[in-house]
Amino acid sequence: MLAGKRILLIIGGGIAAFKVPQLIRLLRAEGAAVTPVMTAGAGEFVTPLTISALAGEKVYTDLFDLTNEAEMGHIQLSRVADLVVVAPATADLMAKMAGGLAGDLASTLLLATDTPVLLAPAMNVRMWLNPATQRNLAALKGDGVLFTGPDDGDMACGEHGPGRMSEPEVIMQAIRDHLGQGPLTGKKVLVTSGPTHEPIDPVRYIANRSSGAQGTEVARALVRLGAEVTFVTGPADVPPPDGVILRRVETAQQMLDAVEAALPVDAAVFAAAVADWRVASASGSKIKKQNGALPVLEFAENPDILASISQLSDGRPPLVVGFAAETDEVIAHATAKRQRKGCDWILANDVSPETGIMGGTENAVTLISDEGAESWPRMGKRDVARRLAAKIAETLTK
Numbered sequence: 001m002l003a004g005k006r007i008l009l010i011i012g013g014g015i016a017a018f019k020v021p022q023l024i025r026l027l028r029a030e031g032a033a034v035t036p037v038m039t040a041g042a043g044e045f046v047t048p049l050t051i052s053a054l055a056g057e058k059v060y061t062d063l064f065d066l067t068n069e070a071e072m073g074h075i076q077l078s079r080v081a082d083l084v085v086v087a088p089a090t091a092d093l094m095a096k097m098a099g100g101l102a103g104d105l106a107s108t109l110l111l112a113t114d115t116p117v118l119l120a121p122a123m124n125v126r127m128w129l130n131p132a133t134q135r136n137l138a139a140l141k142g143d144g145v146l147f148t149g150p151d152d153g154d155m156a157c158g159e160h161g162p163g164r165m166s167e168p169e170v171i172m173q174a175i176r177d178h179l180g181q182g183p184l185t186g187k188k189v190l191v192t193s194g195p196t197h198e199p200i201d202p203v204r205y206i207a208n209r210s211s212g213a214q215g216t217e218v219a220r221a222l223v224r225l226g227a228e229v230t231f232v233t234g235p236a237d238v239p240p241p242d243g244v245i246l247r248r249v250e251t252a253q254q255m256l257d258a259v260e261a262a263l264p265v266d267a268a269v270f271a272a273a274v275a276d277w278r279v280a281s282a283s284g285s286k287i288k289k290q291n292g293a294l295p296v297l298e299f300a301e302n303p304d305i306l307a308s309i310s311q312l313s314d315g316r317p318p319l320v321v322g323f324a325a326e327t328d329e330v331i332a333h334a335t336a337k338r339q340r341k342g343c344d345w346i347l348a349n350d351v352s353p354e355t356g357i358m359g360g361t362e363n364a365v366t367l368i369s370d371e372g373a374e375s376w377p378r379m380g381k382r383d384v385a386r387r388l389a390a391k392i393a394e395t396l397t398k
């Protein structure tokens, strides 16, 4: 149910932290990955060793841990997850969040994240009912923060009333409710990614420098919004995202076959860098050196997958998106390409070597549609992907 999902689990310092190991076990049992973060107080109630052993991952505790910064900066850490869960959410953590404080790792992540946040509050009943906490609760709800609990009942401190942390099963249900429902739930989307390899003979091939990074992020962003994603990828440098229907291919022809087999879909995003040509008759055995005589390769044109799917008379996806990697006159060339191929949108980018975009982590794109050209600022490939996925969701749910 939660396969392919990642939870950034922030553990606050309260007695209810004793329920967190059980929560981690339930999350793992449903296939979720858990990145644990503990406040200094949390370590008084549950040990980092227990948490990391159950999560199967390193526990992050300190904002100024330089090893962590070298591995993963706190901003990046705040963005790795599909959902941030704070359990137990103490009065102190809620106040820090409501006030926008960032004095330790947990509060910094909560201030920096662009991911939905779910709080499972736990505190003494008087602390919960205190007007300050209730003010913070109202402010956080207004900011779009999600809540589960607290429950009514006997408390560890001997008092009775609201303030007990929701049981792990109840927190699980809140997580499922949130992650199972995105604007693209029930929609099928196809994404192509990576380069293609066109064989010359059994050991040699023609390829290109595409890493597959942008297509992978697009697929990941669509999964995050609830889509069922078929991910057709050539031999990419980056691993495929979790939670997709994975179709690995090598050549353009295989990619076209896999794309056609994935239809019908509600939207298709063609981010692969498909080789334009293949060797017309690839040799079945390794071509040998022949005393200075050079082999002559004859080329044949590969199918244009984007164009053929865009121009299907039967079963054309309602939304077809292409990418255009250009080195000059980006907008003019991409606009012409959109017309020629017959797709709905083109995301055009400048891949001249000085931009560092090809194989890099950032992208600067212009979205070309029938409404004209919309230039997006230079941003990480993940952010480009999330913006594109949000736009796809908006269009498909109109």
Ligand code: C5P
Pocket (backbone or CB within 6 Å): 192, 252, 270, 271, 272, 273, 274, 275, 276, 302, 303, 304, 305, 306, 307, 321, 322, 323, 324, 325
């Ligand atoms: O023609 P060009 O390669 O610049 O077009 C780029 C767009 O077309 C990308 O979306 C790419 O995935 C798609 N394409 C394709 N099949 C090809 C060539 C390009 O799907 N043979």
